[in-house]
Each structure stands twice: as C-alpha cells, then as structure tokens.
Amino acid sequence: MSPRELLECFQTAGGSAAAWERRVRLDQGLLAVLAFLMLDRYTGNIAHEAAGVLMLAPVILHVAVNVKWCRRALGLKDARPGRARKPRPAGAREIVLRLLNALLALSFAASLVSGVMCSQMLFATFTPEDWRMSLEYRAAHVGLSVWFFLLAALHAGLHAGVFVGKTTESLRRLHARAPWGAGVGVALAAWAAALAAFGPREADLLMALENAYIPVERGEWPTAMPADLLAVFLAAAGTAALVERTASVAKEWKEKKRRAAAEQAKVA
Secondary structure (H helix, E strand, O other): OOHHHHHHOOOOOOOOOOHHHHHHHHHHHHHHHHHHHHHHHHHHHHHHHHHHHHHHHHHHHHHHOOOHEEEEOOOOOOOOOOOOOOOOOOOHHHHHHHHHHHHHHHHHHHHHHHHOOOOOOOOOOOHHHHHHHHHHHHHHHHHHHHHHHHHHHHHHHHOOOHHOOOHHHHHHHHHHHHHHHOOOOOOHHHHHHHHHHOOOHHHHHHHHOOOOOOOOOOOOOOHHHHHHHHHHHHHHHHHHHHHHHHHHHHHHHHHHHHHHHHHHHHHH
C-alpha cells in the first residue's frame, strides 16, 4: 500500500463511518503505546526504547491525517486547486488547540531526542558514554516525557466527544445528558486521586526536570504505577473535556438567546 492509499483510508470528507473508526483506532493505539512507554520500570530498556522509536510512525500518520488542520494552524493555503478560501478568524477554542498542539509536538520531539541521547541499548553504540551516564540528560528525558504525557491527556480530553461517539449507545447518551455539576464532581475526584497518587512520586521534581527516575517504593504493588498514571491521565483529560463541554454549553446558550431576541424583534 502506497502512502497516498494509506492516507485515503482515513479521509472523512465524504462522511465515511469506516474512516472515522480508523482515526479513532489510530488515536487509541497511540494512547496505548504512550501508556506502555511510561511503564519502563516494568518493561525494561529494550522494549521501552523500541516502542519509543516505533511510536514515531503512528505519530507521523496522525499528523498526515490531520494535515488540513495543520495547514490552517500555520496559516498556509490549501494546496489543492480551487480550494482557496478566505481564512476565518481563529476563535478561542482554535487558539487553545493551536497552542496545545504546538506544545505537544515540541514535547514529543524533545522527549524522543533526549531519549536517544541517554539510550542504554538501541543507540548506545552511537552516543558518547557521557550522554548515556548523565543523570541530567535522563532527568530531562523523564521530565519531558511526563510533560508529553500530560499534554497528550489534555489533547485527548478536548477531543473526548470523538472517542465517546465510537462507544456504546448508553455511554453516548450519558455523555450527552450528564449535568455540568456531575462533570465538575468527576473532575475533582480524579484530581484528588491524581494528587494522592503522584505526590509521593515527587511530581514537582519530575516536571522540573530534576528527577532521573519516577520514584517507586520498595514492595510496591505492580499495579500501583499503572493506576497512578491512569489517575493523572483521567484528571487532565477530564478537566479538558469539562472545559470543552462548558464552552459548548455556553455557546449553545448564547445562540438560543440570540434566536429568542430575533424572534421577539419579529413579533414587535
């Protein structure tokens, strides 16, 4: 299959349900690989480094699939003839997405490069020993990876509607009808669990690029680290989804108010 044919499998311009399904599966696969990468204390260096390198392929595919949005974000014209349109002013949501995606791309690139620099296995033959043995380089890699993990969670949360749209009918109804207060409660509970989980793991030092390892207590249950990572991911993603939902509800309310005012003007 050629690259063009591969991209055509993800084209949703015609409303193809199968193409949307493939896009969601691609994103879910990226999240699964990211979760695997964050568990390097259990997987070992070879599997961790190999997964990090292999993740580059689906990331490139994800960007290529969303190239139209990328071109708009960069202020570039559509390359296809007859598609030139006057660019619309970027709204608040679009600006937030551009900033978040830029930080996400930078953190991914930085974590990948720093990982190669302190590689213990796959790239050890090509990197100086000072790099491989440097705790500063490793601390930078671990910290950048944590930032990438958090930014990926925010990115997923802002697109939660797409993921929910491909789940069961009952979950879709729950997502559509859930009151705003319930979303706040869930977000607060997730943050409480996340803070309880990552306080002992010195999250402040990790995010400041000052800790070369995610702390693991002696005798810790093997499920503790995955549970902590899940709590942090859900807290960040849930908060982003709540903000997105709040903005959507506010926009709908303003639109209803505008329509009501227009109807009153007609009656008058």
